Amino acid sequence: MKAFTLFFLTLIFSPINYAQDLNYNKHLNELNNNGVTIIPQVYSQQEIEAFQIALNPVVQKIESLMKTPGIPRYFNNDGKKTASYYWQIDNDLVLQAGPGRFDTRYQLNKGIFADSHFQHNPIIEKLIQKVLHSRYTNYTGVVFAAPGSGDQYWHRDTDNIADSDIDGTQLVRMDDFYFTVLIPLVNMNKENGTTEFMLTTHRKTMEEYPLAKTAQFDLKAGDVIIFNGKINHRGRANLSQSPRPVLYNVYYKKWYNDSYREGIN
Ligand SMILES: O=C(O)CCC(=O)C(=O)O
Numbered sequence: 173m174k175a176f177t178l179f180f181l182t183l184i185f186s187p188i189n190y191a192q193d194l195n196y197n198k199h200l201n202e203l204n205n206n207g208v209t210i211i212p213q214v215y216s217q218q219e220i221e222a223f224q225i226a227l228n229p230v231v232q233k234i235e236s237l238m239k240t241p242g243i244p245r246y247f248n249n250d251g252k253k254t255a256s257y258y259w260q261i262d263n264d265l266v267l268q269a270g271p272g273r274f275d276t277r278y279q280l281n282k283g284i285f286a287d288s289h290f291q292h293n294p295i296i297e298k299l300i301q302k303v304l305h306s307r308y309t310n311y312t313g314v315v316f317a318a319p320g321s322g323d324q325y326w327h328r329d330t331d332n333i334a335d336s337d338i339d340g341t342q343l344v345r346m347d348d349f350y351f352t353v354l355i356p357l358v359n360m361n362k363e364n365g366t367t368e369f370m371l372t373t374h375r376k377t378m379e380e381y382p383l384a385k386t387a388q389f390d391l392k393a394g395d396v397i398i399f400n401g402k403i404n405h406r407g408r409a410n411l412s413q414s415p416r417p418v419l420y421n422v423y424y425k426k427w428y429n430d431s432y433r434e435g436i437n
Contacts, residue, residue: 190214191294199299199398203351207374207403208387214295215355215394224357226284227417231316234259234266234274242268247434249327250378250404251338258436265436272321273407280312280419291421296353299398300423303348310423311430315354315407317365317416323409326370329401329422331432339378343402348374349428350401355419360391364416365408367397374402 194211202209215223242257245267259266264278284290291310300308330350334342360366370376370384381404388408389397399405401424410416424430 191298194295194298196299196302200302203299203303203398203400206369206371206387208369208371208397208399208405210389210391211295211299211396211398213392213394214293214396217394219290220357220393222284223290223355223419224417227314227357227419230276230279230314231415231417233261234276234278234316235318237261237266238268238274245433245435248338249325250332250340254325256435258433265433267433269315270317270322270324270407272318272410273315273324275313275315277311277313280314285312285419296396296398296421300351300353303351304423304425307426308423309426310421313420313422315418315420317407317410317418319410319413319415321365321410321416323365324407326404326406328373328404330428331434340402341377344375344377348400348402349425350430351423352399352401353421353423354397354399355421356391356393356395356397357417357419358393358414360389360416360418362388362390362408364412364414365410366390367418368406368408369399370404373404374400 199209199211237259242259245256245258247254257268261278264276266274266276266278269275329352330343332338332340332343337343354367366388368386368388370381371387373381373384376384391397422430
């Protein structure tokens with residue numbers, strides 16, 4: 173009887189059923205109108221624990237690398253000059269993403285992160301397929317905010333595309349081509365700096381940012397945030413005593429070059 177109940181529950185809560193039952197129209201509307209949506213409990217607690225274990229050696233390696241001098245980096249965010257640092261490790265980059273925070277793809281195409289359930293999660297892919305349609309690809313990275321780390325700079329995840337397009341006029345008019353999926357490995361809240369969004373700015377130029385409402389979301393580990401790469405957003409300071417690791421999966425059209433980073437040789 174117990175085995176039967178377990179089998180039945182597994183069927184009910186399996187990702188395949190969840191992918192079929194999810195109200196995709198709600199998430200598509202939120203993505204279209206606000207630029208961001210949350211899908212609860214995409215990953216199980218066991219999966220989150222396995223991701224944490226696989227990430228630990230990466231974090232240790234990067235933290236010791238970041239004790240060595242970084243290479244200065246200067247780049248534009250909506251026309252504003254921004255200064256930061258980066259490091260190189262094997263063929264990968266480690267980007268300082270605000271004080272006490274790093275962003276890297278190092279080792280995140282291996283082991284459990286290369287597994288097709290992670291790379292092609294049916295719940296996420298079904299939504300991505302509805303917004304990117306075809307000819308897209310994806311890769312994985314991590315944003316790690318140490319305890320005591322500061323606010324990140326506001327930014328869009330996409331380049332502004334045209335040289336004349338400092339304020340994003342052309343960018344926000346073109347078809348959507350880039351979506352980021354954040355996968356927090358711990359609960360995220362204001363205390364540990366859950367991501368802040370300027371809602372609707374995936375459809376707004378820089379001059380229109382003051383019209384936008386800002387929002388931060390409380391998430392449980394296992395929930396994911398999906399957002400349009402054109403939206404203006406930032407990670408907030410981690411005021412808690414614990415690290416705030418967030419995996420991400422970026423999906424974008426194959427014509428876009430997401431390896432280009434201004435200010436990096
Ligand atoms: O760390 C965060 O909360 C935000 C991460 C971020 O800005 C990004 O992945 O583009």
